[in-house]
Amino acid sequence: MTRTPIAAVTEGMSVVDSSGKLVGSVAMVQMGDGGSDSGDLFNVAQRVAGPEPRVPDEAAQRLLRTGYVKVKSKGFLSPDRYAAADDIDDVANDTVNLKVPVNELIAKA
16 A cells, blocks of 8 residues: 555645745645545535535535645735645655645635
């Protein structure tokens, strides 16, 4: 079994986008459900886990399916963002390196 990069992510790590720009720091890590496409899973997760992720339903279902990292943005007026597990390129030296630019991350609703 291959270890996915999200398994190495911990709260407080720096998050850098594909251009090398510091996006913020990890506020929360949620592992995925292993690939279920069930909308019922989303409803159950919302009741059990609470309001995270705070994004539209379709995006939330993707994040819950793949797993995600909630990123506390570094700017005062910048919204927190969510990176899906498959947006993570690698994790090294206490830094989460993303495959995508910051504008492709899902902003908190």
